[in-house]
Amino acid sequence: MPFVAAIRRVALGAVLALLASGALAAGPGRSAIASPHHEATAAAQHILQQGGNAFDAAVAISAALAVVEPYGSGLGGGGFFLLREAGDTPRYAFLDARERAPAAARADMYLKDGKVQPGLSINGPLAAAIPGLPQALADLAATHGKLPLKDSLAPAIRLANQGFAVDRIYRDRATMRLNALRDDAESARLFLAGNDVPALGTLIRQPELATTLQRMAEHGRDGFYRGPLAKRLVDGVRQAGGIWTLDDLAAYRSAWREPLRYPLAEQRELISSPPPSAGGIALAQSLAMLQRLPWQSAEPVQRSHYVVEVLRRAYRDRGLLGDPDYVSNPVNRLLARHYLTGLADSIEVHQATPSSALPPSPAWREGDHTTHFSVIDAQGNAVSATLSVNLPFGAAFSVPGTGLVLNNEMDDFAADPGGSNSYGLAGSQANAVAAGKRPLSSMSPTFIESPGQFASFGTPGGSRIPSMVLLSVMGLLEGRPVAEWPATPRYHHQYLPDVLEHEPGTFSARQKAELEERGYRLKDVGRQYGNQQVLYWDKAGGTVEAASDPRGVGQSATGY
Incomplete structure (x- = not known):
């Protein structure tokens, strides 16, 4: 409408004048957090109170979600991080921590007699690409954080040891993948109760995941991609029919784009x-x-x-x-x-x-069951991040002794570029399986x-x-x-x-x-x-707001 457009032009002119005069602050003066789980929001609040910035808070949120949302994200998965670095002229960066196909992956690995075998790219270790989230957390702490990685991981380590209560979203996702979780003894042990969906309020403790996070806190990215944990991951994957190698893990790098x-x-x-x-x-x-x-x-x-x-x-x-x-x-x-x-x-x-x-x-x-959070600090640094293991609980395969459920992101490739993928849809050569490649994502x-x-x-x-x-x-x-x-x-x-x-x-x-x-x-x-x-x-106006989707159980908060 012409009147509305005119009002907007006047308002924009006033803002530009304030900018020119230096009257607008470089940052909002207070932080805001919107995450899909109250424990992740609390982890971010703790880190901000300790003097961390939005990037440290993003590490804390991601790690906490790896504990409380094993159906949506985790150290066995990956994600995308969009960053805003505060300043008179803000700078933006994009950290691509999407999973990568193992070196032994090939375009026809999910075909048999020319036909796609859907289960192979959905359940079990052959469905898992090399995780990217651990590398991303180490990268964020090293390049943009104010606190050491161990401090930002501390809330998640406590949470994994002490446990969290099952909510309605957890029950919904576990119900969707119940048969797949039952088919893997370790996943059933970690995420079910009596081989069934846990009741509301059931406490889920994950001491093995706490140990994995502690190893990263002490050794950074090498605590995950090299050494004893890497060997345990590769041994567990290969014994169950997967194709990971130690070189796959050691070679993984996220990409700044x-x-x-x-x-x-x-x-x-x-x-x-x-x-x-x-x-x-x-x-x-x-x-x-x-x-x-x-x-x-x-x-x-x-x-x-x-x-x-x-x-x-x-x-x-x-x-x-x-x-x-x-x-x-x-x-x-x-x-x-x-x-x-x-x-x-x-x-x-x-x-x-x-x-x-x-x-x-x-x-x-x-797969449509990922997770997302947004955080901004008082200075104006901000992170918007979407993380994933693809389907709920990923491949529903957990490596014994690690607490990690692995992704099934290999199913996001076109399993049959010349025909159809596991969903019966036409494929694409641009998104065909290839060694070291990252699958396309939305x-x-x-x-x-x-x-x-x-x-x-x-x-x-x-x-x-x-x-x-x-x-x-x-x-x-x-x-x-x-x-x-x-x-x-x-x-x-x-x-x-x-x-x-x-x-x-x-x-x-x-x-x-x-x-x-x-x-x-x-x-x-x-x-x-x-x-x-x-x-x-x-x-x-100098105000900052956050909002969480009413469809979920998330929590938004401002302050600090």
């Missing part, structure tokens, strides 16, 4: 995840297309139509992407203004575009920054992550209260299958009928999904 940066309207900038994440590109494309569409003034069905159509087009391009260390990603072409203008102009105002009418692209899917830790605002977004949810983050970013762009961003009802389209998925209650009966008249095929997924954790810093 340039974050994806994309200018938006009103001097905002998107700072998000580059490949091997496909999420940042999908977000940039979606926001760029929405800028050409009157979505803010549209009634609900029309707005949903615009959002679904930009998502359909953005998700179509995902099959072109892969690990940047192995393939050349056409990022510049996918983010070119003329290309995105053409995509936006191809959207019919009142009619769905059948995905079959767009140029073909490989379909895909990935994990999308994201910042939006302008002269007057800073916001952090992210969520678990596999292929639905970019659509969830987009819906939350729209809340920022509209000026809605921060608590509403992660609570917004969710819907999703990913090009193929050509289905508009949604949570129960997202659309009314009338809205569903209108969408169907436009040509959409709707699917109620039957449950709520995602667990978004967001932050907002109003630089002009």
Whole structure:
């Protein structure tokens, strides 16, 4: 609306004037944390109270989540960390701690007689890539932290020894993977009670995991990737039929990459995840297309139509992407203004575009039970991190004596690039299995920054992550209260299958009928999904807020 736009221009001018005068503080003056579990939030608060910064707090949160959320992340998995380094001109960094395929991995390792054997890339040690999270924690402490690694790991070590209480999310995830957990004696011992899902309030203690964390506290990355623990990991994997070697562990390194940066309207900038994440590109494309569409003034069905159509087009391009260390990603072409203008102009105002009418692209899917947190300190340093073991409890395989449940991220590769992966979807050569390669991901830790605002977004949810983050970013762009961003009802389209998925209650009966008249095929997924954790810093007002998704059991906090 013209009046709203005028008000925004006046407000932006005032903020710029304050910046020029030096009246705006370099940092918010207090910290904020949004994490999916109260124990992780408490760990971060402790570290900040001890004089640590946001990067130290990120180590503490990640390690604590490895204890209390074995279904979502852990030392046996990996993740992406988006960093903001405070200053008059903030600097951004992206730490890629995605797991890597073992050196013995090959493109046909999950095929037998030309057909994919789904179980091999889902359950057991052959499904596990080389973990990246331990390296990331050591890297963060060494390059950006103020405290030694041992201090930042201390809350998680205490938590693993003392135990945590089973909550409804733990029970839900354990129920989903109950048979797989039962099939592995060590996983059953660690995460079940009497070979069944633990009751609410059951105390889960993990002394072996505490010992593993203590080894890292004393020896850093070599405490995990070399020495006695590395040998125990390799022996346990190989005895159960896996292909890890000591060289695989010793050779693992995380990768520092340039974050994806994309200018938006009103001097905002998107700072998000580059490949091997496909999420940042999908977000940039979606926001760029929405800028050409009157979505803010549209009634609900029309707005949903615009959002679904930009998502359909953005998700179509995902099959072109892969690990940047192995393939050349056409990022510049996918983010070119003329290309995105053409995509936006191809959207019919009142009619769905059948995905079959767009140029073909490989379909895909990935595990959707990861975890996410956001933290900012008083100086303005910030971390947005999405961590994963892929499916709940990863490969449901735990290495005896280590407390570690391993990821099943190998299933995020295209198991059969010429045919279909374990989900029955078309494969992609760019994301084919190869030794040392990182699988493509949708994990999308994201910042939006302008002269007057800073916001952090992210969520678990596999292929639905970019659509969830987009819906939350729209809340920022509209000026809605921060608590509403992660609570917004969710819907999703990913090009193929050509289905508009949604949570129960997202659309009314009338809205569903209108969408169907436009040509959409709707699917109620039957449950709520995602667990978004967001932050907002109003630089002009000097306030900072955090919000946790009401779908989860997370806790947000400000102070210090």
